[in-house]
Amino acid sequence: MARLHGGMRRTGRELCLNIVGVAAIGLLVFPVWWALCVALENDPNFYATSPDLLPVHLIWQNVNVALQQVGGDIVTSLIVSASAAVIGVVIAVPTAYALKRFRVRYSSIVVLVVLLSQMVPGISLSLAFYSQFRRLDLLGSYPGLILADSTYAVPLMVVLIRAYMVSLPDELFEAARVDGAGEVRCLWSVVAPMSFPGIVTAALFGFLGAWGDFVFALTLNSGSSVQPVTLGLFDFQNRYQISWGPIMATVIVAAIPAGVILAVAQRWVRAGLRAGALNG
Amino acid sequence: MDSLLTTASPPGHDTAPAGLVPSHGRRSNMRSTISPLRRLRAKVVPALFLAPVTLYVLFFFAYPLAFGVVISVENYGFSALVHGSGPFVGLANYREALSDPVTIAALRNTVVFTVSSVFFQVTLGLALALLLNQTFFLSNFLRRLVLVPWLLPLVATGTIFAQLFGSQNSLVNSVLQRLHLVTQPIPWLIQFNWAMVALVIVNIWAGLPFNTIVFYAGLQDLDATLFEASRVDGANAWQRFRHLTMPLLRPVTSIVLLLGIIGTVKVFDLVMVITQGGPDNETQLLSTWAYSVAFTNFNFGEAAAIGNILLIICMVAAAIYIRRLRKERAHLGRSV
Numbered sequence: 001m002a003r004l005h006g007g008m009r010r011t012g013r014e015l016c017l018n019i020v021g022v023a024a025i026g027l028l029v030f031p032v033w034w035a036l037c038v039a040l041e042n043d044p045n046f047y048a049t050s051p052d053l054l055p056v057h058l059i060w061q062n063v064n065v066a067l068q069q070v071g072g073d074i075v076t077s078l079i080v081s082a083s084a085a086v087i088g089v090v091i092a093v094p095t096a097y098a099l100k101r102f103r104v105r106y107s108s109i110v111v112l113v114v115l116l117s118q119m120v121p122g123i124s125l126s127l128a129f130y131s132q133f134r135r136l137d138l139l140g141s142y143p144g145l146i147l148a149d150s151t152y153a154v155p156l157m158v159v160l161i162r163a164y165m166v167s168l169p170d171e172l173f174e175a176a177r178v179d180g181a182g183e184v185r186c187l188w189s190v191v192a193p194m195s196f197p198g199i200v201t202a203a204l205f206g207f208l209g210a211w212g213d214f215v216f217a218l219t220l221n222s223g224s225s226v227q228p229v230t231l232g233l234f235d236f237q238n239r240y241q242i243s244w245g246p247i248m249a250t251v252i253v254a255a256i257p258a259g260v261i262l263a264v265a266q267r268w269v270r271a272g273l274r275a276g277a278l279n280g
Numbered sequence: 281m282d283s284l285l286t287t288a289s290p291p292g293h294d295t296a297p298a299g300l301v302p303s304h305g306r307r308s309n310m311r312s313t314i315s316p317l318r319r320l321r322a323k324v325v326p327a328l329f330l331a332p333v334t335l336y337v338l339f340f341f342a343y344p345l346a347f348g349v350v351i352s353v354e355n356y357g358f359s360a361l362v363h364g365s366g367p368f369v370g371l372a373n374y375r376e377a378l379s380d381p382v383t384i385a386a387l388r389n390t391v392v393f394t395v396s397s398v399f400f401q402v403t404l405g406l407a408l409a410l411l412l413n414q415t416f417f418l419s420n421f422l423r424r425l426v427l428v429p430w431l432l433p434l435v436a437t438g439t440i441f442a443q444l445f446g447s448q449n450s451l452v453n454s455v456l457q458r459l460h461l462v463t464q465p466i467p468w469l470i471q472f473n474w475a476m477v478a479l480v481i482v483n484i485w486a487g488l489p490f491n492t493i494v495f496y497a498g499l500q501d502l503d504a505t506l507f508e509a510s511r512v513d514g515a516n517a518w519q520r521f522r523h524l525t526m527p528l529l530r531p532v533t534s535i536v537l538l539l540g541i542i543g544t545v546k547v548f549d550l551v552m553v554i555t556q557g558g559p560d561n562e563t564q565l566l567s568t569w570a571y572s573v574a575f576t577n578f579n580f581g582e583a584a585a586i587g588n589i590l591l592i593i594c595m596v597a598a599a600i601y602i603r604r605l606r607k608e609r610a611h612l613g614r615s616v
Contacts, residue, residue, distance in 0.1 A: 017416040024408060025422045028488065032428050034451070035440045091332045098329035110330055112602065117341040119598035121546035123567045124587040127351070127580055128344030131361055151340050158333065183325050212433035214549040219575060230435040234553060237439055244443055251436040258431040266424060273490060274497040277539055278532075278605070 032255070039063065039249040066249035073232035074253060076142075077211055080228055081257075083146040084210035085203045088153030093199060096161035097187045101173055111162075118155040122215035125151060130219055140224025148216035153206030156276060160205060163275040164198025165191065201268045204261050205276070211257055229254045345591070348584045356581035366581065373585040377573075382561050383586060386569040390545055390590075392476065393565060397483040398540040402533065404484065405491025410521075412492070413499045423496075430489040438553030441482040445469055445554075475555050475563045482550055487543065491536055498532035499525070531608035538601035545593050566590040 039062050067074075095114075099107050129148050130139070138144030172194065176186040192199070217231040227235075233250050262269055351366070352373050360366030377383045412423050429437070444451050445468040453465035468478045502525065510520050548567040551557060557564035557572065564572075566586055574583030 014416050017411070017414055018418050021411055021416065021418055021422045024411065025425050028408075028485070029425050029428045031437075031440050031444060031485065032432065034444065035436075038443070091336050094329045095333040098326050102326035102329070104326050106326070106330060110333060113337055113341075114333070115602055116595065116598050117337060119542045119594050119601075120341060120345065121548075121567060121587070121590055121594055123546070123548060123570050124348055124591045125341070125344045127570075127574055127584055127587060128347035130574075131347070131351075131364075131580065134361060135364065147340070154333075154336055154340070183329070212435075212549075214433070214435045214552070215571075218552070219571070230433050230549075233435050233439060237442070237553070247439060248443070251432065251439050254433055254436045255431045262427055262431060266427070269427065270493055270497070273493050277490075277494050277535060 035248045035251045038244050039066075039252045041245050062245035062249040063253070065243075065246035066253055069236055069246065070229055070232035070250050070253070073227045073229040076226055077228040077230070077254075078257075079142065080145050080149055081207045081210035083142075084149040084153045085157075085206040087146070087150040088157035088206035089199060089203055091154050092157035092161045092202065093192060093195075094187065095158050096165045096195075097183075097191055099158075099162050100165040100168070101183070114155045114158045117151075118159070120151075122151075122213075123219075126215055126219040129216065133220060138220075140221050140226055142226055145216060145221050145226060145228070148220055149210035149213050152209030152213060156209060157202040157206045160202035160272055160275055161195065161198055164195050164202070168194055197268070201265070201272045204265070204268070205272050208258055208261065348587055348591070351581050352584035352588055354581050356579075356584070358578045361578070361580065369581070373581045377582050377585045377589075382564060382569060385561050386564045386566050386586075387589070389476065389563060390565045390567075390593075393480060393483070393547070393563075394541055394544040396480045397487065397544045398537060400480075400484045401487045401491045401540050402537055405488055405536065406495050406529075406533070408488065408492045409495035409499055410525075412496055426492050426496075427489045429485055432486075434486060434547075434549035435553050437482065437486050438550045441478070441485075442469070442554045445478045469555055470559050472559070472562055475559060479551060479554060479563055482554065483544065483547060486550065487540065491540065494536050495529070495532060498529050502528050531604075534604050535601065535608070538597055538604060541597045542594055542601065545597070546590065566593075 040059055041062065095110065099111060125148070129144070133139045133141075133144045133148075136144075138147075168191065172190060173186065176190040181190070211228075212230065213228065214230045214234070217228045218234070221227055221231065229250070233247070233254060236250055237247055351360075353368060353370055354360065354366040355369045355372075356366040408426070412419060412426065432440070445453075447453075448465045448467075450465075450468070452468065453462075456462045457465065466474055468474045506524060506528075507520060510524060515523070546567055547565065548571065551563055551565055551568045552571075555563040557568045561569075567590060570583045570586040570590065573579050573586060577583075
């Protein structure tokens with residue numbers, strides 16, 4: 001009897017958890033689902049309240065309009081974000097190596113400054129970038145936006161790659177040195193390959209940071225032909241307030257890189273989010 | 281946590297493990313015979329490895345912030361942008377900014393926005409993490425979906441919610457009316473207070489995945505045997521939460537809280553997309569106000585002054601965060 005009672009309680013608890021879980025996560029996911037439904041709606045002048053919530057018809061018309069409108073911007077975003085991530089790798093890998101390998105007093109200053117620089121608001125940087133880029137004729141250019149966007153990638157990637165390298169055993173570094181390898185060779189042919197998963201994860205985060213940038217795009221590249229997809233979406237929304245179908249299609253397209261990364265490497269993403277928050 | 285970045289060293293890893301002592305001894309013997317050249321190299325090599333990051337930080341963070349300080353005491357308008365510097369005006373920009381009611385409103389709005397967003401992000405994030413920390417039929421599947429809101433660039437998030445809240449017959453209004461929670465549609469984005477409420481809701485939604493994931497990781501790191509023991513001792517779920525989970529999770533909570541504050545005071549994208557600071561500056565934040573002073577009025581000096589106020593808030597929160605991080609290092613689980 002007691003066992004039966006316990007079993008029923010367990011079933012009740014199980015049922016309850018599933019219902020609450022689905023309700024909570026459903027609410028969390030719903031806006032994205034909604035955007036997807038509006039994007040795949042067939043009425044081009046859609047402005048009603050209820051699109052089909054099961055977009056079985058898969059109308060690609062809005063996606064086509066969106067791609068015509070911001071297709072070039074997506075390419076721009078890809079170029080800019082990938083370049084920012086590359087800058088991040090170039091700066092962060094030697095930094096992380098040095099922070100792990102050499103116990104100099106300067107290291108702790110570097111760690112502190114990198115952590116602080118992660119917290120600087122973009123708008124504070126953009127005033128200086130605007131006035132200097134204006135003089136250097138970098139406003140509205142690829143190099144300008146890439147350099148500005150690299151400020152998302154570099155500090156975060158230093159933190160993440162350092163967290164990864166710290167976890168590698170000291171013996172690895174020692175062994176390479178005993179074998180007579182110089183520091184550069186030790187980094188290049190032992191530590192960097194060993195850290196490859198960490199470097200890739202960090203680069204993905206750097207890429208996504210730059211991909212989501214809006215403040216630099218708006219202040220430095222508004223009105224130019226070099227527009228990332230965030231700025232394209234912003235302009236699109238301001239210009240064609242009514243055509244939500246194509247706008248939501250753009251929203252979905254803008255979410256694709258992170259979506260792919262999340263689908264392929266959810267474990268790494270979670271670990272990265274956590275390491276980014278808790279390392280210093 | 282199931283991952284690579286978390287299999288890290290325990291605190292105090294820096295000291296050589298016992299097994300390495302012999303080689304350690306040999307090394308210190310060698311040290312006495314090191315040539316001055318090699319000693320020089322031991323100093324130069326770390327400097328060379330740290331040179332890129334040093335130069336980067338100087339050019340891309342130190343310089344822009346110093347620039348912001350310098351132009352905040354100059355009359356730095358359009359002609360200064362052309363010539364590269366403006367006449368010195370002392371603290372006039374700060375005085376001007378602080379005597380403008382919009383700046384005061386922006387300051388107040390930033391505080392309201394930050395406090396309410398962070399409060400709900402942390403409490404809801406913890407609640408969701410506790411839920412997902414249970415094992416039930418759908419728990420694995422639901423855990424995978426938590427990060428979905430995080431997929432979107434904030435501009436995209438803003439766009440979706442602009443539509444969900446936007447009009448008289450928007451989805452949010454029609455649901456509220458259908459549930460008989462309101463009789464009239466709420467003019468979300470165009471009326472006093474409602475616009476701020478809408479923005480806070482959107483920001484909570486955008487920040488929830490991060491908070492949940494970090495809390496979830498923290499919960500996973502807690503020592504399961506402690507909970508087992510307290511269960512055996514007859515503690516109920518609430519007692520376990522109150523006297524075990526809460527205190528043990530405190531370090532993670534304070535970190536999440538501070539990161540939330542730092543992330544929220546500088547929110548820009550959501551406001552620009554959803555309300556552009558309106559109606560009547562009701563949702564103007566320090567970030568958006570600095571933007572509009574700089575890029576619509578071209579008064580870079582005053583914008584820099586406003587930006588510096590925001591920067592000070594960020595840096596104070598950042599300093600507290602870093603101190604916490606270092607103090608709690610031992611308690612933050614395996615990853616630190």
